[in-house]
Amino acid sequence: MEKDYSRSISLICPTCASAEFEFDLELPDDQRTYSCAGCKSKFNHQEIMDMNSETISRAIDEAKEDILVDITKKFRKIFK
Numbered sequence: 001m002e003k004d005y006s007r008s009i010s011l012i013c014p015t016c017a018s019a020e021f022e023f024d025l026e027l028p029d030d031q032r033t034y035s036c037a038g039c040k041s042k043f044n045h046q047e048i049m050d051m052n053s054e055t056i057s058r059a060i061d062e063a064k065e066d067i068l069v070d071i072t073k074k075f076r077k078i079f080k
């Protein structure tokens, strides 16, 4: 089984700093409306991404490092 590199990213509400959002997973990303569980503000996907781009890019960087480490391990096994 392939390792799962996905990880949860905490999105933070710019209004109340709550990290809990409700959204419909069935909808494609760009059609989702994220509503904050704290202050009930609503954001579209692009707004959420813009507000959290730093957090998200950090999470992606970390995931990339994990993948690199795994690939290196695999190569070591092959060339042993």
Ligand SMILES: [Zn+2]
Pocket (backbone or CB within 6 Å): 013, 014, 015, 016, 017, 018, 036, 037, 038, 039, 040, 041
């Ligand atoms: Zn909020």
